[in-house]
Amino acid sequence: MSRFDFHQHAACAGQPTAIFYSDDHTTNTRAAKQLCQQCSIRQRCLEDAIERREEFGVWGGLTASERVAERKRRGLPTGPYGLRYSESVRNDRRIRETNQLAMEVGA
Numbered sequence: 001m002s003r004f005d006f007h008q009h010a011a012c013a014g015q016p017t018a019i020f021y022s023d024d025h026t027t028n029t030r031a032a033k034q035l036c037q038q039c040s041i042r043q044r045c046l047e048d049a050i051e052r053r054e055e056f057g058v059w060g061g062l063t064a065s066e067r068v069a070e071r072k073r074r075g076l077p078t079g080p081y082g083l084r085y086s087e088s089v090r091n092d093r094r095i096r097e098t099n100q101l102a103m104e105v106g107a
């Protein structure tokens, strides 16, 4: 069984995916969370999303920011690619500054 095979048993199967990809604290997010609460594979879905550091949408009943908080609670890295969030922000800034410098010198 592949990572996503278990989703065929999901409460969200056949539902519009858009409701799982809205900003936190909206009516649509609440609708997605209600579906997740009824889902027989909620815990597995949540663990899978936490493991792969899913950055978007509601998975296993938690929003992206709630999953970051859960990773933090478990002592796991909280940023993408194994970086803590502050490290990933610093890296993003460094990349932007390097690209800007390269444009200025015509590289």
Ligand code: SF4
Residues within 6 Å of the ligand: 007, 010, 011, 012, 013, 035, 036, 037, 039, 040, 041, 042, 043, 045, 046, 058, 059, 060, 061
């Ligand atoms: S927990 Fe939510 S997102 Fe995960 S499979 Fe179930 S309904 Fe879908």
